Amino acid sequence: GAGVSQSPRYKVAKRGQDVALRCDPISGHVSLFWYQQALGQGPEFLTYFQNEAQLDKSGLPSDRFFAERPEGSVSTLKIQRTQQEDSAVYLCASSLEEGSGQFFGPGTRLTVL
Amino acid sequence: AQSVAQPEDQVNVAEGNPLTVKCTYSVSGNPYLFWYVQYPNRGLQFLLKYITGDNLVKGSYGFEAEFNKSQTSFHLKKPSALVSDSALYFCAVREPSGYSTLTFGKGTMLLVSP
Numbered sequence: 058g059a060g061v062s063q064s065p066r067y068k069v070a071k072r073g074q075d076v077a078l079r080c081d082p083i084s085g086h087v088s089l090f091w092y093q094q095a096l097g098q099g100p101e102f103l104t105y106f107q108n109e110a111q112l113d114k115s116g117l118p119s120d121r122f123f124a125e126r127p128e129g130s131v132s133t134l135k136i137q138r139t140q141q142e143d144s145a146v147y148l149c150a151s152s153l154e155e156g157s158g159q160f161f162g163p164g165t166r167l168t169v170l
Numbered sequence: 171a172q173s174v175a176q177p178e179d180q181v182n183v184a185e186g187n188p189l190t191v192k193c194t195y196s197v198s199g200n201p202y203l204f205w206y207v208q209y210p211n212r213g214l215q216f217l218l219k220y221i222t223g224d225n226l227v228k229g230s231y232g233f234e235a236e237f238n239k240s241q242t243s244f245h246l247k248k249p250s251a252l253v254s255d256s257a258l259y260f261c262a263v264r265e266p267s268g269y270s271t272l273t274f275g276k277g278t279m280l281l282v283s284p
Contacts, residue, residue, distance in 0.1 A: 061213070090271060090272075097276070097277075098276050098277070099260050099262075099274030099275050099276045099277050100214070100272075100274050101274070102271040102272070102273070105271060113271070116271075148213060148214065150214075158204075158216060158219065159216075159272060160216070161206075161214040161215075162213050163211070163212055163213040164213055
């Protein structure tokens with residue numbers, strides 16, 4: 058596609074439910090990033106992939122958060138046993154190669170009740 | 171560790187007037203600096219970046235930014251604001267080495283009145 062796409066755009070989950078958020082990067086982009094944007098805040102880094110390798114997961118807030126990119130293209134961010142503090146917009150970004158500009162998707166707004 | 175400060179939560183300006191959105195940064199070495207804009211329910215859109223070279227960088231939609239190394243600032247500017255410029259603006263910094271993730275400021279809401 059022409060840009061980064063994310064699905065679903067909106068997700069409402071009950072506390073304790075597991076969720077999976079999908080990111081389709083721009084075709085051919087090697088690098089993929091996940092960010093969390095809380096209300097009224099700037100995006101904060103969660104994790105980074107280069108192709109299928111997860112090179113940095115230092116931003117994941119707890120072991121309930123897990124991300125994968127098994128074939129080096131589509132990525133999934135999974136949150137287990139969701140908590141209210143997980144409510145945020147989750148942004149995915151991709152870049153052509155290491156160090157080049159990042160293109161962002163529209164985000165998934167997660168609301169945990 | 172790298173960081174970005176956007177000291178203003180909101181900037182108000184009348185249409186046709188010049189606008190400035192402030193950003194200061196802290197990073198080891200020479201910074202890569204970015205401005206992004208976010209419209210409601212949409213992702214971040216790239217406006218401009220500074221990597222090296224001229225301190226005045228021109229970007230999309232008539233925006234420009236001035237890199238000032240001594241003041242560690244990268245303020246966003248536009249000579250004549252439009253109502254359609256009203257949005258949330260984020261400054262971001264990264265180190266030049268490797269993949270180095272972006273660190274964002276908390277954002278500044280720009281409101282342009284008719």
